[in-house]
Amino acid sequence: MQYGLSFLGNKFKICGPLHSPQELKGYLESIYTAAAQYNAPPEYPVSMICSAIDGEPTGTDILGRIFAGVNSYKKSYPCYHINDYSYQSESSLGWTWQTCSEMVMPIGRSINTMFQPSHFNLDRFIQQCERTYGVTPRPHWVTTYYGGHDIKLILRRFASNIIFSNGLKDPYSSGGVLEDISESVLAVSTVNGSHCLDIHLPAQSDPSWLVEQRNKEVEIIDGWITKYYADLLVLKK
Template structure:
């Protein structure tokens, strides 16, 4: 959904005669080139888990070396397959590691009320009996997050057109340099542009354009640039959303404003409202955004009348 929010802000900038304004929810418009540190995303994932539970954070952080150690031994992949009840025998520890990284990331990105997935994962990990080893604790977190299933990790799945399209988009035009450094609960996996370009070329046979976004839409010196020619954009963010690391978090002008909540998650403000479970801070965030948008519309019709006379 972040692609649509990014496009909303860009659409307003490029076509102000068509769009009166834009609500860019969880739009990481600064996660291009070298504007945002590449580990911004996973640093917030780590922060979310650590704030939820220090012991959960430590368990996850310590689990990677154990997964690699077990998997490197003779018969180790079979042990991991059994421990995590995989749907197919593991052929590489990377399959398991990638699954867990994605699970933790999704839990943090969509850590929304009333369920709060990060709390659910950590509840499974911390709720395991004291004598449970680290890998069994991690698996308990997997079960807590996904529910009871016959198997996990590498289940058959249908890849949606959205997933395929997003992969193409990020390979060609929207190159988001997300990497993992030593400052997170994950094993380091830095973003290396040359490797990324080669991988995309092998997948689609086309070159990546890592600087296209900032050339076409801007991004560097965003405050100075948008203050001079932009207007009527709300950049809304939940600070628990890892993509908020590449978002606009301060007001740029009177009409380009940042609205954020400390406990919000990805695009939470534009998801379907639930009067019985939405916290007060989320309701107020939406009210602020609606008030701003109403002001845009009122001003538009006022100007329309004034200039038609």
């Protein structure tokens, strides 16, 4: 076991000793997850990683190809801090709190993918939330409160002034609202967009379709605000 860990640590240029296979597994999973979710221009990380894996010389072993993909994503360093993915920022702490207190997401992997199976364990998730935050998750709260079993009907009857924006390269978009529900509950999506890309700060390198998406969203919100003040004036007369 120790020789195997040492071999993997050297192969992947890990800073410091590798203590368990799970450390490396978690590190690689974090890279693939982030690349898929934030598969944004101009780099498009998924294509970058795959190209690096496929671009290795003939005879390169599987681990060597995997490292080439990691290296293309993380950029070239003398060594890599394998636990960087577990850094807890204010955003990640807030997000994990929200998944415990409001949005239980039973995400796992079956045997039908290129990755090792990983089944969602609700009991373990509950224990982790109680241990970390002292809160017991409510798995069915979101669908009960927001009517998730017929979300279109609920949104049509009770919602207004919502933009559901999605980049279709983001795997989460498959669970998103991708069509307009009413005159004020609107879907705005882009084929090449990724997770939250439209609410990132603008950059000179932004493609035209991203600029158009942002402009459309601003135009919609501006229309809501204009209508609000127009209605307010009518009420005051």
